[in-house]
Amino acid sequence: MSLDTPKFSDFDALYDAENAKVATEMYEDPDLFKEEMDRIFKKTWVWVAHESEFPDKGSFKLSQVGLDPVIVVRDRKGKIHCMVNRCRHRAATVCEVKQGKTSSFQCPYHGWGYGLDGSLRAVPYPEQYGDDFDKSQHGLLKLRTESHEGMVFATFNEDAEPLVDFLGPEVCRYMTLFMKQGGGFPVKVLGEHQFQVPMNWKVQLENTTDAYHFPIVHKSFMQTLDEKTEDLFAFMDKNEGWVEDLGNGHSIMMMMPSRADLDDRLDDPIEPRFEWLAEEIRKEGYSEEQVKKIVLAVGGPGFNMNLFPNVSFSLSFFRVLTPIAVDKTDIRHMALGMDGGPKIANQTRLRLHEHFQGPMGFGSPDDAEVWERVQRGTQGGEELPILVNRGIVDEEPGVMGPRGHVSSETGMRAAYKMWKRMMEQEA
Amino acid sequence: MTEMSKLDPKALLADVTEFLWQEADILDRKDYDAWIDLWLKEGIYILPIGDGEDYENQLNLCYDDDKMRRMRVDRFKRGFSISSAPAADTVRTVSRIVIESAEGDVIKLRAAEHLVEDKFGRQRMWAADLFYTLRKTDDGFKLERKIAKLLNSDGMLNSFSYLF
Ligand code: FES
Numbered sequence: 327m328s329l330d331t332p333k334f335s336d337f338d339a340l341y342d343a344e345n346a347k348v349a350t351e352m353y354e355d356p357d358l359f360k361e362e363m364d365r366i367f368k369k370t371w372v373w374v375a376h377e378s379e380f381p382d383k384g385s386f387k388l389s390q391v392g393l394d395p396v397i398v399v400r401d402r403k404g405k406i407h408c409m410v411n412r413c414r415h416r417a418a419t420v421c422e423v424k425q426g427k428t429s430s431f432q433c434p435y436h437g438w439g440y441g442l443d444g445s446l447r448a449v450p451y452p453e454q455y456g457d458d459f460d461k462s463q464h465g466l467l468k469l470r471t472e473s474h475e476g477m478v479f480a481t482f483n484e485d486a487e488p489l490v491d492f493l494g495p496e497v498c499r500y501m502t503l504f505m506k507q508g509g510g511f512p513v514k515v516l517g518e519h520q521f522q523v524p525m526n527w528k529v530q531l532e533n534t535t536d537a538y539h540f541p542i543v544h545k546s547f548m549q550t551l552d553e554k555t556e557d558l559f560a561f562m563d564k565n566e567g568w569v570e571d572l573g574n575g576h577s578i579m580m581m582m583p584s585r586a587d588l589d590d591r592l593d594d595p596i597e598p599r600f601e602w603l604a605e606e607i608r609k610e611g612y613s614e615e616q617v618k619k620i621v622l623a624v625g626g627p628g629f630n631m632n633l634f635p636n637v638s639f640s641l642s643f644f645r646v647l648t649p650i651a652v653d654k655t656d657i658r659h660m661a662l663g664m665d666g667g668p669k670i671a672n673q674t675r676l677r678l679h680e681h682f683q684g685p686m687g688f689g690s691p692d693d694a695e696v697w698e699r700v701q702r703g704t705q706g707g708e709e710l711p712i713l714v715n716r717g718i719v720d721e722e723p724g725v726m727g728p729r730g731h732v733s734s735e736t737g738m739r740a741a742y743k744m745w746k747r748m749m750e751q752e753a
Numbered sequence: 754m755t756e757m758s759k760l761d762p763k764a765l766l767a768d769v770t771e772f773l774w775q776e777a778d779i780l781d782r783k784d785y786d787a788w789i790d791l792w793l794k795e796g797i798y799i800l801p802i803g804d805g806e807d808y809e810n811q812l813n814l815c816y817d818d819d820k821m822r823r824m825r826v827d828r829f830k831r832g833f834s835i836s837s838a839p840a841a842d843t844v845r846t847v848s849r850i851v852i853e854s855a856e857g858d859v860i861k862l863r864a865a866e867h868l869v870e871d872k873f874g875r876q877r878m879w880a881a882d883l884f885y886t887l888r889k890t891d892d893g894f895k896l897e898r899k900i901a902k903l904l905n906s907d908g909m910l911n912s913f914s915y916l917f
């Protein structure tokens with residue numbers, strides 16, 4: 327399908343930026359979904375892994391860029407490669423292990439062997455291919471790969487701008503702040519919750535910087551918190567926070583500005599809810615300064631940041647979306663900890679993660695329910711728009727783009743603006 | 754629990770089967786107060802992810818001590834959680850019960866669970882291996898540890914508004 331196809335010639339009808347209205351087809355049209363996979367997921371930087379998930383030479387992890395299954399791997403020199411998981415002979419996947427360590431990838435069908443950098447190394451019985459068979463032209467299909475703050479991104483687009491330019495200075499700055507929850511240790515992925523939701527991927531894209539839903543959808547989670555913690559989550563009433571468009575579709579929801587930079591809090595007394603934890607860490611012989619830093623890190627920073635198109639930093643975990651079909655999206659919630667940090671601190675992080683996240687968390691199932699309800703709701707009233715205009719009335723200029731009330735839909739507008747910019751470009 | 758069951762494996766199997774079926778029925782009926790009563794206070798209820806068994810130091814779907822278990826049940830009951838108001842309906846069977854050991858008051862066993870959930874006119878099916886540590890008390894069997902390991906625990910799941 328090309329731009330001439332009348333169906334997708336009018337992107338203003340799909341997203342009306344001036345009035346911040348999203349058309350129903352945006353969640354429902356399978357042809358539009360295919361176009362999105364080509365024009366967005368094949369064109370931009372897509373998050374594929376965190377470096378701690380494949381820490382050693384030869385370690386790898388399976389991931390996805392749009393609909394393409396990929397392998398992310400470190401070669402013998404530690405360089406990161408990302409390539410499509412498809413043999414160049416007759417297309418069999420060369421790896422079906424989710425995560426592991428290897429010295430090469432051998433196709434199970436006819437035995438073509440690939441190096442860690444994806445190059446074709448060995449072809450059994452090569453004589454029948456003749457003398458001019460060029461192995462160098464038959465390596466696994468490679469993607470460009472770059473990392474920032476341990477986050478690995480890949481793109482099919484050779485002409486894409488450098489990753490840090492795509493992220494922009496504000497995103498990079500906040501990424502550094504986010505990683506301070508390592509508490510002085512490298513941030514490490516401790517595990518992931520995975521669940522599929524019958525919804526369009528953009529319903530998730532909208533959610534990470536949506537504070538408006540929090541007191542409603544997560545009421546039952548709030549009810550299980552002690553008063554102090556509940557107060558921490560009462561950011562809607564306090565009016566201190568904001569949502570800001572950080573450029574290129576990215577946005578931040580600053581819920582607790584006092585926790586933007588954890589280092590600013592190092593002189594604070596330890597929160598009563600974590601006093602027991604501080605005591606345990608002291609017993610392991612850490613200095614008082616380290617104890618404070620680690621305990622602060624366990625609590626995590628005070629913001630969510632959404633990166634277009636598929637990853638977000640949500641208080642103390644990564645949230646990754648993978649589009650599967652127009653009405654099907656895979657969600658991963660990756661629990662983070664301190665690599666080499668005190669066991670008890672990581673245990674506490676794990677239990678906090680389990681409390682809110684994942685298929686049995688006190689938060690995620692309620693999110694999943696309302697997202698599915700959006701998909702079900704858009705079956706009716708096709709002509710009605712989806713409104714993302716909240717907070718447009720009192721937006722002010724921020725560093726990179728507009729900044730609105732903490733509950734404004736500024737982040738969604740940022741994402742849809744980028745969506746439109748990418749969709750308008752020729753695939 | 755008679756003295757007989759200590760000596761007679763068949764009687765013990767019959768006793769634990771009765772208990773497991775009673776629990777399965779309680780969970781399908783979502784009679785969570787009754788379920789809480791089946792537990793020892795120090796009991797731990799776990800849904801792990803993958804094959805690891807260092808539950809404390811790994812990410813699980815849930816790792817509930819008494820406090821978390823009560824909060825979880827409370828959340829289900831209070832009606833503020835949109836995903837559990839209403840929750841999916843479930844029908845489950847527990848079978849293929851194997852007693853691994855019975856020493857003193859402590860019985861370890863494993864079993865298979867099949868569960869079908871129904872919500873929004875769609876049904877989903879789940880299978881799990883159950884691992885129990887039961888303690889025999891004057892008040893019948895009590896749960897000391899229950900691990901429900903979903904067949905695809907490290908795969909793509911959905912959200913759950915009920916217990917396994
Ligand atoms: S398909 Fe891979 S070697 Fe033939």
Ligand SMILES: [Fe+2]
Pocket residue numbers: 539540543544689693
């Ligand atoms: Fe939410």
